[in-house]
Amino acid sequence: MKTALNLSSEKNISNSLLKEFKEMTKMGLAFSVVFSTIAGYLIAVPDLSSINFITLIALAVGGYCMVGASNVYNQIIEKELDAKMKRTMNRPIASGRVKPSSAFVLATVLTILGIGILYAINPKTAMFGAISIFLYTSIYTPLKTVTPLSVFVGAFPGAIPFMLGWVAATDNFGIEAGTLFMIQFFWQFPHFWAIGWFLYDDYKKGGFSMLPTGKRDTKTSVQIILYTIWLMIASVFPAFGMTGRLYLTPVSAVLVFIAGLWMLSAGVKLYKKRTDKAARSLMLVSVTYISLIQIIYVLDKFLR
Secondary structure: OOOHHHHHHHHHHHHHHHHHHHHHHOHHHHHHHHHHHHHHHHHHOOOHHHOOHHHHHHHHHHHHHHHHHHHHHHHHHOHHHHOOOOOOOOOOOOOOOOOHHHHHHHHHHHHHHHHHHHHHHOHHHHHHHHHHHHHHHHHHHHHOOOOOOHHHHHHHHHHHHHHHHHHHHHOOOOHHHHHHHHHHHHHHHHHHHHHHHHOHHHHHHHOOOOOOOOOOOHHHHHHHHHHHHHHHHHHHHHHHOOOOOOOOOHHHHHHHHHHHHHHHHHHHHHHHHOOHHHHHHHHHHHHHHHHHHHHHHHHHHHHO
16 A cells, blocks of 8 residues: 555655646646637637537647647757746756756657647648647747847747637638738737847847847837737728628727727837836736737627
C-alpha cells in the first residue's frame, strides 16, 4: 500500500508537471485563442441546432495543441534570450527546470495531435493550423531580433484562429473567413505594439525589436492609431452586406463601432502621453475589445 508520504510526493510531482505544462504552452493565451476559434465556428453554423459539439470539442482541443506547440517551440528557440529578460527568465526552459530536448518532445507530440485532430474535422482546418505553427515558429520567432517587421509577419498566424472556426464549420475559405481573418489581423498591431512599448526596456535586454520605428515615439503611436482605425472599419464591414453569409445587423455594428472608439481613445491617449501606463492601458483595452466584439458577433448571429 502507498503511504501518505508517497501519495503526497506523487501529488506534488503531478502539480509541478501541470504547472510547467501551463507555463510552456502559455495556457492563458492559448485559451484566448481557442475562444476566438470557437467564436468563428459559432458565427459560421446556420443555427443552434447545427452545432456539432464533437467538432466543437475537437476544434478546441486541436486548437490548444497547435497554439501550445507554437509556444513551446518559441521558448526552445528563445531560451537564451528569455533568460536575459525579467519577464521571461523564470520560464521552465529558460530557467533550466525543463530540458530543451524534453520540451521538443512535448512540442512535437502537441503538433502531431493538433494536426491530426484538426484533420479529422476537415483537411483545410488542419492546413491552416499547420501554416500557423510554421509561420510563428520558423519565420516570426527568428525575425523578432532582426526587424520590427516581425510583428507584421506574426500577425498572420495570430489572425488565423478567428477564421479557423469558420473553416472548421464550413470546410470553405471565402470572403467570410477572409473578413474574420482581417479583423484579427489588424487587431494584432495596436495590441502587440502596446506590449512592445511598456516592455521596451525588457525586450531590449533580449535584443527584440518590436516597435515599428524601433522607438517609443510619436510615429509609433500614430501607426497604432492608424491600424486601430483599419480595425474599426474591418470590424463593421459585414454590416454592409458585402461579405457573403457573414452579416452584422445595424444595432450590433453600432456596438462594435463604439467598442472600436473605446480602443481608439486608448490609442489617442498613448499618442498624447507616450507613457508605459498608457501603453499598458491600451493593451488591456485591446484584449477586452477583441473578446467583446467576438461575443457581439455570436449573439448577433443567434438573436437576430
